[in-house]
Amino acid sequence: MQPFAEKLRLAGEDFKRRALDVLQVNLGRYCNLACIHCHVESGPTRKEMMSRENVDAVLRFLARTDIPTLDITGGAPEFHRDFSYLVASARQLGRRVMDRCNLTVIFEPGMEYLPEFFRKQQVELVCSLPCYSEENVDKQRGRGTFESSIRALQLLNEQGYGKTGDTLVLNLVYNPVGPHLPPPQEKLEAEYRRILGQQFGIVFNRLFCLSNMPITRYATHLKLRGEYDDYRELLAAHFNAGTLDQVMCRNLISIGWDGSVYDCDFNQMLDLPLSDGAGERLTIAALSLESVVKRPIIAGDHCYACTAGSGSSCGGALV
Numbered sequence: 001m002q003p004f005a006e007k008l009r010l011a012g013e014d015f016k017r018r019a020l021d022v023l024q025v026n027l028g029r030y031c032n033l034a035c036i037h038c039h040v041e042s043g044p045t046r047k048e049m050m051s052r053e054n055v056d057a058v059l060r061f062l063a064r065t066d067i068p069t070l071d072i073t074g075g076a077p078e079f080h081r082d083f084s085y086l087v088a089s090a091r092q093l094g095r096r097v098m099d100r101c102n103l104t105v106i107f108e109p110g111m112e113y114l115p116e117f118f119r120k121q122q123v124e125l126v127c128s129l130p131c132y133s134e135e136n137v138d139k140q141r142g143r144g145t146f147e148s149s150i151r152a153l154q155l156l157n158e159q160g161y162g163k164t165g166d167t168l169v170l171n172l173v174y175n176p177v178g179p180h181l182p183p184p185q186e187k188l189e190a191e192y193r194r195i196l197g198q199q200f201g202i203v204f205n206r207l208f209c210l211s212n213m214p215i216t217r218y219a220t221h222l223k224l225r226g227e228y229d230d231y232r233e234l235l236a237a238h239f240n241a242g243t244l245d246q247v248m249c250r251n252l253i254s255i256g257w258d259g260s261v262y263d264c265d266f267n268q269m270l271d272l273p274l275s276d277g278a279g280e281r282l283t284i285a286a287l288s289l290e291s292v293v294k295r296p297i298i299a300g301d302h303c304y305a306c307t308a309g310s311g312s313s314c315g316g317a318l319v
């Protein structure tokens with residue numbers, strides 16, 4: 001496999017962050033699910049959670065910049081005790097707030113308030129639903145996940161989510177169940193719309209197609225099945241230089257639960273932090289915009305997962 005760095009060189013790409021439009025914050029690793037494709041290696045036994053000090057540092061950073069979007073992720077970020085505080089404070093600052101929601105969290109004890117809270121705060125929801133088939137979803141995410149995801153989507157629709165218009169946005173996320181590239185996004189979105197509409201009366205705004213990242217838990221899963229090398233080769237063989245301009249690290253930074261700063265969520269999981277000239281980690285508490293904009297991105301062979309085929313980012317296909 002040709003190193004990704006070599007592809008960048010051949011493409012003549014100056015791989016730097018262009019601007020900072022999205023501040024992505026990983027509130028912690030705890031999750032009520034433990035999906036096999038999870039690059040965060042989240043699950044019910046994980047304990048890492050962002051401190052209140054770092055949550056406040058995120059809000060201070062937002063307040064002293066004009067970054068339009070706060071993108072909250074985890075684990076299942078809604079379990080964090082400061083989740084609603086972070087959302088409401090960012091909304092008061094006039095920012096668009098996105099929550100990466102696994103849907104099933106809504107039925108966990110103490111979480112019943114979420115659908116109404118989301119509506120009142122006009123939180124944009126990005127919800128994983130890796131297939132419209134129960135068998136495929138339960139295979140990837142655990143038994144019963146499909147059924148509770150469908151019930152959650154129906155509840156969100158009742159709150160007014162997923163209708164046309166740009167308030168109460170409900171986007172869904174597909175990722176392949178096996179080690180292959182996602183199908184064309186538009187075609188699959190039409191299929192999701194038809195099947196979820198006909199069978200369950202569900203409506204949504206957009207479908208995002210993501211590639212699975214062969215790192216951490218998913219890498220282990222692939223290795224156990226003898227599929228790791230082939231999947232990595234497949235991603236590299238489908239490298240598309242046309243995606244390089246749009247990958248999410250071009251206009252996003254990712255903040256870890258401990259306040260460290262990364263080019264993206266994947267680099268966070270691979271422990272590739274941004275550091276200063278002395279090799280010290282940058283932290284959200286002392287971060288300046290100048291230290292991350294126009295800065296070279298730490299790329300590696302894992303970047304093939306973002307740049308294969310139509311490309312893949314937190315907002316779906318790129319080209």
Ligand code: SF4
Nearest residue numbers: 031033035038075102
């Ligand atoms: S729901 Fe999301 S965070 Fe939780 S285990 Fe699955 S992929 Fe990971």
Ligand code: SF4
Nearest residue numbers: 247249264266303306
């Ligand atoms: S994995 Fe690589 S290409 Fe993808 S967002 Fe991160 S740094 Fe950018």
